[in-house]
Amino acid sequence: MQKEYTIIGGGVIGLSIAYQLVKAKQRVTIFNITSPTTASLAAGGMLGGQNEFSEPSPLFDLAIESRAAHKNLAKELATLTGVDVELIPSGLIKVATNEQQKQFLHKQYQFLQKQKTTPVYWKDAHDVEPLLTPHLGRALHITADHQVKARQLTKALTIAVQKLGVRIITQHVRKITATSVVTDNASYPFTQLIVAAGAWSKQLLPHLPLYPVKGECMMVKTAHTPSTTVFAVDGCYIVPKRNNEVLIGATSYPNEVDPNVTVGGILSLLTRATAMMPSLKDATIIESWCGVRPQTADGLPIIGAISPTMYVCTGHYRNGILLSPITGKLVAQALLGDVTATQRLAPFSPQRFTQGGYVCN
Ligand SMILES: Cc1cc2nc3c(=O)[nH]c(=O)nc-3n(C[C@H](O)[C@H](O)[C@H](O)COP(=O)(O)OP(=O)(O)OC[C@H]3O[C@@H](n4cnc5c(N)ncnc54)[C@H](O)[C@@H]3O)c2cc1C
Known part of the structure; x- marks a missing residue:
């Protein structure tokens, strides 16, 4: 049966849900102001x-399944x-x-050695990546954690959903009521609403235990x-992209x-990155940017119904x-009534934070 879905948020999460719903022949509208x-335009793109x-x-099994799903998604x-x-299978x-x-x-x-998934190795870091300083010693080599270009993924999903018939309304949603989405221009009634507005979801649903974590990155050649x-264990990373470009990330500022982008942030990234990989001192700076990650009180995503229509x-x-393909797939299946998908998403239910339900006004 065809139903009407309204999604707030056109980052990778809202787009992935829309992509799966429209492929299942549902009608979808997205509200998004970039x-x-x-976050989806700021990410390092690692599939960790x-x-x-x-x-x-x-989240572990879902992460492994999602990582694998990126291959087919990229082709599609x-x-x-x-x-x-x-x-890039780096x-x-x-x-x-x-x-x-x-x-x-x-x-x-x-821990990872004991899990039933791709093997991991304990190797000399310099042997695995000769550009690393020899002082680092042994390190954890994960051969299956590849990466994508996050902006390209967001762009591809945006074009894909539009080609398949999703309407994207570029208006800021000021508030939601029990029956409609209110933008600066008009009020739009909904049948089934999905709030996937990243770190801004709390502005629409103030009771969510969600907070922003700003992060800065840069691209060098x-x-x-x-x-x-x-x-690095301290959160600094170096990600090789196409055309001799290398992404260096990321700082972390809760709330x-x-x-x-601050001088202190860039200084901290470059100090740590060049200490690990001295050859980066010869690189040319191309661009720097930042984004806001949506973090929760217990570190797990919040996924589930907060009312029969929300x-x-x-x-x-x-x-x-990393998690966008599996999230899109399971959320679409759950919304279409698949009990197994709902069960797999149960650990992420918003009800874990409340005795009762959420109320929106
Ligand atoms: C610096 C950095 C590095 C990262 N690196 C990685 C990585 O390597 N690998 C990885 O897997 N993840 C990474 N992430 C995390 C990843 O980017 C996020 O988890 C993911 O993009 C969240 O997607 P989202 O769709 O929920 O939110 P977003 O991408 O933030 O999208 C939400 C969208 O909704 C819009 N919106 C919000 N409120 C409204 C409203 N009221 N009306 C209209 N539009 C609205 C926003 O403007 C935005 O466009 C990184 C994040 C950052 C910031």
Whole structure:
């Protein structure tokens, strides 16, 4: 049966839900105003299905499945839109820069070794990536954590959903009522609403235990491009992109949302990145930017119904690019009545934070 869905948010999460719903022959409208800090346009694009986990999590299996789904998605989107999401099978080497981090990293290696997924290795970092300083010693090599260009993925999904018939209304949603979406221009009644507005979801649903975490990144061009993504335990990463470009990220400022890139932020990234990879000192700076990650009180996404006609899907923090295919698939299936999908999403239900339900006014 065809139904009408209204989504607030045109980042990778809202777009992935729209993509799956429209492929299932549903009618979809997205409200989106792109912000200078839209997370999907700021991300490093790493698909850290194993890198992001050092202990059991209800998200782990979904992350592994989502990482694998990016391959087919990239092909599908290229055929449908002509846009290449630049999926690069670079793998990832996770390094420690002090003794405490090394102990954490070795524990993560032992944890990942026991999981039933792609093997991980404990190797000399310099052997895996010769551009790294030899001082780093042994590190965690994850050969299956590849990466995409996040802006290209967002662009491809935007074009894809429009080609398949999704209407994108570029208006700011000021508020939602029990039955309509109110923009600066008009009021639009909805049948089924999905709030997927990233870190801004809390402006529409103030009770959500959600907060923004600003992050800065930069792109440089270098004659010495690494062949592997390098991720330091302290959160600094070096991601090789096409055309000798290398993305360096990312700072982390909880509860900050301003769109400014600071000298202190760039200094911190460059100090840490060049200490790990000295050849980056010869690189040319191309661009810097920042974005706002949606983080939750317990670190897990918030996905589920908050009323019979309202659904929320946000809080993917620093893994929304990785998790977008599985999120889109399971949310669409759950909305279409699939009980298994609803069960798989149960650990992320907004009800875990409340005794009763959410009320919106
Ligand atoms: C610096 C940085 C690095 C990252 N690196 C990675 C990475 O390497 N790998 C990874 O998997 N993830 C990464 N992430 C995380 C990832 O980017 C996010 O988890 C993901 O993009 C969140 O997507 P979203 O659609 O929920 O939110 P967003 O991408 O922020 O999209 C929400 C959209 O809704 C719009 N909107 C909000 N409110 C309204 C409203 N009221 N009316 C109309 N429009 C509205 C916003 O303007 C925005 O366009 C990174 C994030 C940052 C900031």
